[in-house]
Amino acid sequence: MARKIEMKLGDHKIQCELLDEDAPLTCDKLWESLPVKSLTTNAKFVGDELIVMVPVMADEENQLKDVGRGDVGYYPLQQTLCIFFGDLLPFGFCNIVAKVTEGLDGLKAVSDQVIESGVLPVEIKAL
Amino acid sequence: MEKQLEDMKAKITAKRCEIWDEEPAEMRELKQTNFPNTNSFASVMYAYAEIYHLTKNIYLYRNAMIDGEVSFEAIKKLLSLWLDTTSKRYTTWKLVDSAQLVVDVSKAVQQAQDPQAVKDLLDEFLIYNNKLFVWLDTSIPWFQLGKKITID
Numbered sequence: 001m002a003r004k005i006e007m008k009l010g011d012h013k014i015q016c017e018l019l020d021e022d023a024p025l026t027c028d029k030l031w032e033s034l035p036v037k038s039l040t041t042n043a044k045f046v047g048d049e050l051i052v053m054v055p056v057m058a059d060e061e062n063q064l065k066d067v068g069r070g071d072v073g074y075y076p077l078q079q080t081l082c083i084f085f086g087d088l089l090p091f092g093f094c095n096i097v098a099k100v101t102e103g104l105d106g107l108k109a110v111s112d113q114v115i116e117s118g119v120l121p122v123e124i125k126a127l
Numbered sequence: 128m129e130k131q132l133e134d135m136k137a138k139i140t141a142k143r144c145e146i147w148d149e150e151p152a153e154m155r156e157l158k159q160t161n162f163p164n165t166n167s168f169a170s171v172m173y174a175y176a177e178i179y180h181l182t183k184n185i186y187l188y189r190n191a192m193i194d195g196e197v198s199f200e201a202i203k204k205l206l207s208l209w210l211d212t213t214s215k216r217y218t219t220w221k222l223v224d225s226a227q228l229v230v231d232v233s234k235a236v237q238q239a240q241d242p243q244a245v246k247d248l249l250d251e252f253l254i255y256n257n258k259l260f261v262w263l264d265t266s267i268p269w270f271q272l273g274k275k276i277t278i279d
Binding site: 037039041042044053055056057076077078079080115116118119 | 143147148183186250251254257258260261264265268269270273
């Protein structure tokens with residue numbers, strides 16, 4: 001059974017399933033770091049993507065650039081989770097570590113709020 | 128793990144925990160710089176570039192060391208040169224505490240004998256500097272600026 005995490009971005013909650021088989025090392029490190037408090041902002045050069053820094057250093061693994069709506073990536077250079085909520089092509093390759101299973105539709109509103117305010121608080125916990 | 132590097136890594140972890148939830152005081156100093164003609168805007172943007180390039184280079188050297196593309200001794204030398212240069216620039220932008228940390232990491236790397244210990248140290252230092260970067264990044268009103276400023 002897949003491990004699940006919850007991310008609260010501002011007032012909006014999403015649930016994600018970790019892709020333990022595809023990115024086991026990154027998933028383990030992320031899981032061990034929880035619970036985490038952080039901040040989210042919008043990706044600047046790609047549209048429908050929110051980013052969240054986590055205190056996790058993982059190597060490149062299951063790297064893809066062709067991501068889909070609801071994929072969650074981890075960008076090793078900046079220890080950042082990338083939550084993709086639209087059809088887009090990210091700036092670079094990232095480790096695909098999770099899939100959003102609940103709350104995906106509300107992320108556009110979160111993104112609009114971030115564009116207005118610049119940043120929102122985030123809490124990530126294991127379920 | 129080498130004792131000196133282990134101690135240095137623990138020091139960085141403690142510093143990272145300090146700045147994780149609360150913006151560091153030095154960041155506020157940076158944002159209050161008052162240089163002629165630009166006030167704090169240019170110093171914020173230059174510091175932004177400085178932190179970005181430090182993290183990118185740490186990551187580059189770390190990976191080259193793991194892959195064995197460059198000798199351990201060469202990595203140590205190149206990394207220390209880069210760190211020493213960056214520490215002076217961090218000081219210019221009022222990031223005094225972080226500048227001292229950069230100096231300390233440079234010294235520890237120069238004396239290191241174990242690549243794995245250096246990798247572990249750099250991983251923690253990367254997270255620290257990226258958190259600094261996030262504090263700066265999230266204080267710049269990118270989305271408002273982007274709509275108002277045209278650069279010809």
